[in-house]
Amino acid sequence: MTRSPGKAAKLDALGAQPVVCDVYDVQALGAVVATFGPDAVMHQLTDLPDDASKIPELAARNDRMLREGTPNLLAAAKAASAERILAQSIAWELPGERGATYRAHERAVLDNGGVVIRYGQLYGPGTDYETELPPPPRIEVDEAARRTVPILDARPGIVELVQR
Secondary structure: OEOOHHHHHHHHHOOOOOOEOOOOOHHHHHHHHHHHOOOEEEEOOOOOOOOHHHHHHHHHHHHHHHHHHHHHHHHHHHHOOOOEEEEEEEOOOOOHHHHHHHHHHHHHHHHOOOEEEEEOEEEOOOOOOOOOOOOOOEEEHHHHHHHHHHHHHOOOEEEEEOOO
C-alpha cells in the first residue's frame, strides 16, 4: 500500500500488488484492507523524507504516521479478520516525545497480539548508507530482508534484527 500513485507503478514492477490508499482515510483504509482479505498485515508505514538530512526537521510527519496510522491499520486488519500483524520499529532509543511515540506504537501492536520487528539502521544499496556504515545498531538491507521472512511465523512479541 502506498499513498502515492507514482510509487504504485514501482511496486508493480517489483512484483507486488499495489494498492493506493491513505492510512489517514479510515473508511477507505478499512475498505481496501477488507477487499484485499489478508491473512496477515505487515505494517511498514513511514513518512520519512528521501533526504536523510531532513529527518530532524520532518520527524513530526513520521511520528504522526505512528500515532495515527498504526491504530488505523490495526483496526482495519482486525475488521478484515487478519490473523497476524507484524510491524516495523527501530532497534535504538529515541529521546523525549519521539521515543514515547515509538513505545506507544510498539505497545499498540503488542496489545493486538502482533509482532514488533526492531530493525537496526539499514545500510547497503538503496539506503541512506550506500557507501558507509551507520552507527550501531545496524543491519545490511538484504540481510534484514532475509531475516524478516522467518519472522512472518513468529509468535507475538518483539524481534530485533541487528548485526552483532
